[in-house]
Amino acid sequence: MLEDYSNNYDVKCKLDTCKTYPIITDSERGEMFCGGCGIVLVQNISDTSNEGNGYGQEDFLKLSRTGPATSLTMYDRGLSSVIGANKDSSGNTLSNKTKYDFKRLRTWDQRSKSRSTVSLSKAFTILNGMKTKLGIPDSVVENAAYIYRKISSAKLTRGRTMASLVSASLYAACRENNIPRTLDDIAIAGNTERRILSRDLRTIIKKLGLNLNQYDTSSFISKISNNMNLKEKTKRDAFDILKRCEIKEITAGKHPVAQAAASLYISCIINNEKISQKKFAEASGVSDVTIRNRVVLIKKTLKIME
Missing domain, CATH: 1.10.472.10 (Cyclin-like)
Known part of the structure; x- marks a missing residue:
């Protein structure tokens, strides 16, 4: 992409016939050249364009110029400086005395933290x-x-x-x-x-003063069914049973994991998947007695016959 001459670089073509022609900047090649004769006046211009978006480790290594973003999961939010390896800015190895000095600096930098x-x-x-x-x-x-x-x-x-x-x-x-x-x-x-x-x-x-919302019971149905490798139809029927329970208002005040496990158990019975309440209790982390009580209540309210 060609752009007009920027005043950041005070360059002019030395030919008298080119005084009336503008200086052209080529951002892709990093060059500035005369608009009259085409002679290159400046090379290797620094890239001032915005940094591209990267969505993977490889893209980050290719596109990033300013390091990773700040994060609250780092104790210093990623903003502190670190004393690097035993090499100078040119990549040359430091002398033994300088290595010892920097080692001591790293030690005291670690000790001086609050x-x-x-x-x-x-x-x-x-x-x-x-x-x-x-x-x-x-x-x-x-x-x-x-x-x-x-x-x-x-x-x-x-x-x-x-x-x-x-x-x-x-x-x-x-x-x-x-x-x-x-x-x-x-x-x-x-x-x-x-x-x-x-x-x-x-x-x-x-x-x-945190305000924590109650878990969505349907998310536990997905979690338990995926862990137990249940059929997709069984999962869909469990969602339908849970929705009917919410309409009948029998989910209020009930443990969401137990409610999800009970809905899946009834769905397994309907779809001829023979899985015991004990296995559901182990997969969900709820006692089988709690699941059994929820199953009885759901069958009685929704009038589900085995």
């Missing part, structure tokens, strides 16, 4: 590990990191374990974004007790 910075670094390391175990999207992890930073700013960390607070932040973020993860799933991934996790969750909801 306690809050070290605490955030450890917390976000735990959060990143839980993200990998549970398959949580990056946007939800960003929300969890934001909630944990609010917990740290409100000084709610005293007397509470870091793993429990990180787990509570992740569970709250999953609730806000309707990502179907139960307290048991979060507790196992965070290596903490469910009782402590539930207690700390109630505390941060009260202190931070």
Whole structure:
């Protein structure tokens, strides 16, 4: 693409016959040349165009010029400087004395960090590990990191374990974004007790004024059916049963995971898939007695005959 001459480069053609011709800038080739005789006046112009969008690791390496974007999941949000490898700006290896000096600088840079910075670094390391175990999207992890930073700013960390607070932040973020993860799933991934996790969750909801919506029960139907490799028709019939239950208003106040498991169990009976309530209890993390009670209530209300 050709553009008119920019005043950033004060160049002119030396020929008298070209004084009336403009200077042309070729952004693709990075050159500026005379509009009269065509002689190249400037080469290797810096690219001032906007950076392209990349949606993968390969695109990022090709298109990125300014490094990764800032992130709340980094203790320094990705803005701090790091003392690099033992090479200078030209790529030459440093001398032994200079290497020793930079090693000492790295050591004191690590030691000079505040306690809050070290605490955030450890917390976000735990959060990143839980993200990998549970398959949580990056946007939800960003929300969890934001909630944990609010917990740290409100000084709610005293007397509470870091793993429990990180787990509570992740569970709250999953609730806000309707990502179907139960307290048991979060507790196992965070290596903490469910009782402590539930207690700390109630505390941060009260202190931070969080408004967590109830999970959509249909999302648990998809999760359980995918884990148990059920047929697609069974899944669709379970959605239909759940919708009929909502119309009859028998889902209010009921455990969403138990309601989803009971709907899937009845759908399996209708579609001749022989799966016991015990297997549904193991896949959903709810006791088989709870599932059995939900099944009885659904059959009685919807008048479903085996």
